[in-house]
Amino acid sequence: MKKIFIKTTALVAAVLAAGQLWAAGATFPLDPFPKAKLNDLAALQNGAKLFINHCLNCHSASAIRYNRLQDLGLTEEQIKENLLFTSDKIGDLMTIAMKPADAKQWFGVLPPDLSLTARSRATYTTSGPDWVYTYMRTFYRDSERPTGWNNLLFENVGMPHVLWDLQGVRTLEKEQIKKSTDEKTGQEVWKKVFTNIDEYGLRTVKQEALPAGGYYHESTQVKWNAQDAAKVKAYDSQIADLVAYMTWMAEPYAKTRVQLGVWVLIFLFIFTIFAWGLNRAYWKDIK
Numbered sequence: 001m002k003k004i005f006i007k008t009t010a011l012v013a014a015v016l017a018a019g020q021l022w023a024a025g026a027t028f029p030l031d032p033f034p035k036a037k038l039n040d041l042a043a044l045q046n047g048a049k050l051f052i053n054h055c056l057n058c059h060s061a062s063a064i065r066y067n068r069l070q071d072l073g074l075t076e077e078q079i080k081e082n083l084l085f086t087s088d089k090i091g092d093l094m095t096i097a098m099k100p101a102d103a104k105q106w107f108g109v110l111p112p113d114l115s116l117t118a119r120s121r122a123t124y125t126t127s128g129p130d131w132v133y134t135y136m137r138t139f140y141r142d143s144e145r146p147t148g149w150n151n152l153l154f155e156n157v158g159m160p161h162v163l164w165d166l167q168g169v170r171t172l173e174k175e176q177i178k179k180s181t182d183e184k185t186g187q188e189v190w191k192k193v194f195t196n197i198d199e200y201g202l203r204t205v206k207q208e209a210l211p212a213g214g215y216y217h218e219s220t221q222v223k224w225n226a227q228d229a230a231k232v233k234a235y236d237s238q239i240a241d242l243v244a245y246m247t248w249m250a251e252p253y254a255k256t257r258v259q260l261g262v263w264v265l266i267f268l269f270i271f272t273i274f275a276w277g278l279n280r281a282y283w284k285d286i287k
């Protein structure tokens, strides 16, 4: 038993070190967003600052007013001085000045309103914050895209990697196992495809045939190489702050709802005792 345990942990460690691996047809695996950030006011404030400075140029968040940031412990003065652009009033919604027609011309698509993205990107089995957290950390240079950027989670995305200077330069190695059919014989052939994407987004592709008769399945494995690993780690923490803010923004009342829920349960518990006593009193003479 112990041996098996050691073997599996060794394997898990090996996969982690090598990067991420996923099967054909499946989307890129999501990294868990560190939820503790949701209760960290300093992180939420930093997230708000990042969001307003770097995302509101293209995206709106029109379900939220600037003065709601007071719920994150910011004073009206702090919001006015650090987060409001000259023409905005503290009671204004987080809208943007960019015209939809211009946006379409520049990016090919309209940058969507981000008020609810941390919720709308959730599925039955995966969480919305995990999606945004992974998305913001999987951009790579791609010379074949009009913006010069691509994304592992959101293939051929219209958004450039706006925070790239915070993350630093990274290159990507992809290793894919692929199936194809031999044109002459019509037989199944399996190959390994190595793709290297350098810091300019240029690809070098190498292929090698896998021995016939083996048992294979299609999969993709990626590995990032960062010039400055510490910078990438600091970037991850900044993105966690940003996602914490976006999660709060998608449901500013979440905390109140949970607190209220506790009181409702306490009430129901006490009420049950009374109801049970009353029930007993009613039936006492009948029985």
Ligand code: HEC
Pocket (backbone or CB within 6 Å): 050, 051, 054, 055, 056, 057, 058, 059, 107, 109, 110, 111, 112, 114, 117, 121, 132, 135, 136, 156, 157, 158, 159, 160, 162, 163, 242
């Ligand atoms: C230069 C303009 C621009 C900036 C700045 C920008 N984005 Fe985007 N973003 C886009 C565009 C365009 C899309 C639509 C991409 C598509 O559909 O291909 C997008 C899509 C997204 C999506 C996917 C939404 C969805 O559900 O499909 C998320 C999440 C997102 N952006 C987050 C951010 C965050 C967070 C920031 C700030 C750090 C940011 N964006 C800054 C242009 C921008």
